[in-house]
Amino acid sequence: MADYRAAGKSVGLVPTMGALHAGHASLVSRSVKENDVTVVSVFVNPTQFNDKQDLAKYPRTLEADCQLLEGIGATIAFAPSVEEVYPEPDTRTFSYPPTDTVMEGGFRPGHFNGVCQVVSKLFMMVEPDRAYFGEKDFQQIAVIRRMVEDLKFPLQMVPCPIVREESGLALSSRNALLTAEEKALATNISRTLFISQHYAKNHTLEETKAWVIDTLNALDGLEVQYYEIVDGRSLASLSAWDDSDDIVGCITVFCGHLPVRLIDNIRYK
Ligand code: PAF
Numbered sequence: 321m322a323d324y325r326a327a328g329k330s331v332g333l334v335p336t337m338g339a340l341h342a343g344h345a346s347l348v349s350r351s352v353k354e355n356d357v358t359v360v361s362v363f364v365n366p367t368q369f370n371d372k373q374d375l376a377k378y379p380r381t382l383e384a385d386c387q388l389l390e391g392i393g394a395t396i397a398f399a400p401s402v403e404e405v406y407p408e409p410d411t412r413t414f415s416y417p418p419t420d421t422v423m424e425g426g427f428r429p430g431h432f433n434g435v436c437q438v439v440s441k442l443f444m445m446v447e448p449d450r451a452y453f454g455e456k457d458f459q460q461i462a463v464i465r466r467m468v469e470d471l472k473f474p475l476q477m478v479p480c481p482i483v484r485e486e487s488g489l490a491l492s493s494r495n496a497l498l499t500a501e502e503k504a505l506a507t508n509i510s511r512t513l514f515i516s517q518h519y520a521k522n523h524t525l526e527e528t529k530a531w532v533i534d535t536l537n538a539l540d541g542l543e544v545q546y547y548e549i550v551d552g553r554s555l556a557s558l559s560a561w562d563d564s565d566d567i568v569g570c571i572t573v574f575c576g577h578l579p580v581r582l583i584d585n586i587r588y589k
Contacts, residue, residue: 321359321446329356332478333448335439338362338399339379339493340388343483347452350480352393359446360389362399367410368434377578379496398446410437416466419555423548423570424459424583432463439464443473450476454483456490458570458585462555482585484510490584502576505541509573512536513586516569520588525549525561529569536573545572545581549588565589 324331332351336344340362351358362385369375382399389397414420414436425432443451453461461479468477483491488510489503498506512535520528533544549558552566561567567588575582 324357325447330450331355331446331448332358332450332452333442333446334358334360334394334452335442336360336362336385337364337378337493338385339381339496340385341483341491341493341495343454343456343491345388345392346483347454347480348389348392348394350478351450351452354478355450357395358393359396359398359448360394361442361446362397363405363438363442365405365434365438366402367406367437368431370428370430374581377497379493405438405441410441412437412440414440414467416463416470419459419462419466422459422550422555422557423546424572427545427572432460435460435463436467440467440471440473443468443475448475450478452478452480454481455479456482456492456583456585458552458568459555462553488514490582492582494580494582497578497580498576502541502580505539506573506575506582508536508539508542509571509575509582509584510586513569513571513584517586517588520561525558532569532571536571541576543574543579545574547571552587561588 332355334347334351348358348360364378366375386397414433420432465477487507489507490510512532516528516532519531529547529549533547536542536544549569550556551558551564552568558564568585570585572583
């Protein structure tokens with residue numbers, strides 16, 4: 321990376337855990353457009369998995385990932401080993417409440433600490449000018465933004481819109497773990513969120529929240545873990561529509577036989 325820097329080249333970083341799909345490709349393409357050099361990290365980070373089974377069943381497809389990256393013009397695919405990233409156990413702790421304590425933070429203790437550990441290391445190793453993250457992981461962006469401000473990383477965060485299948489299902493590496501039938505079932509998540517944007521126009525925030533949860537829980541094979549309607553920046557829970565002009569609904573749903581944990585979000589304002 322030092323050579324690129326010495327030559328005055330701008331560097332974009334797309335951090336990923338592999339099993340790349342069109343959502344990742346959109347981040348990479350944007351970085352390729354906006355930077356001289358695009359580094360894509362492919363690393364299934366053990367420290368962000370609080371559930372060992374979830375780590376074990378996370379899809380790993382490095383060969384296919386590298387082929388995809390070559391095809392869309394990424395400069396470097398960086399796939400370090402666990403030992404390279406963590407020669408010693410990482411004992412650093414990061415705390416950015418409420419962004420890292422609500423929602424995913426509550427249900428996956430330690431998850432965002434692990435995300436901050438690995439992303440801060442990637443930022444130090446690659447020293448990007450811009451870092452690209454998908455808005456499907458809406459909460460993750462809020463937490464990393466706080467870390468960037470806190471540790472004064474000299475880079476620009478570039479949030480990129482969710483990429484969806486034609487059915488509306490948000491693209492996710494985890495979708496590969498769903499059977500065809502479960503995938504069809506999972507399309508109810510985004511469909512219900514989109515309908516809720518209309519429902520919200522003549523219902524209270526609490527009514528809208530309850531409607532989304534009840535609609536999805538009524539379907540066999542889906543179970544909502546949480547649905548929160550939050551301020552888009554602080555991620556603090558809201559109790560009425562007029563509390564903020566940046567309002568996002570964030571959902572996590574268990575789907576199917578494994579089950580697969582799927583997340584999605586929708587903007588109300
Ligand atoms: O969003 C992800 O895939 C991961 O959380 C990230 C940012 C690559 C860190 O491991």
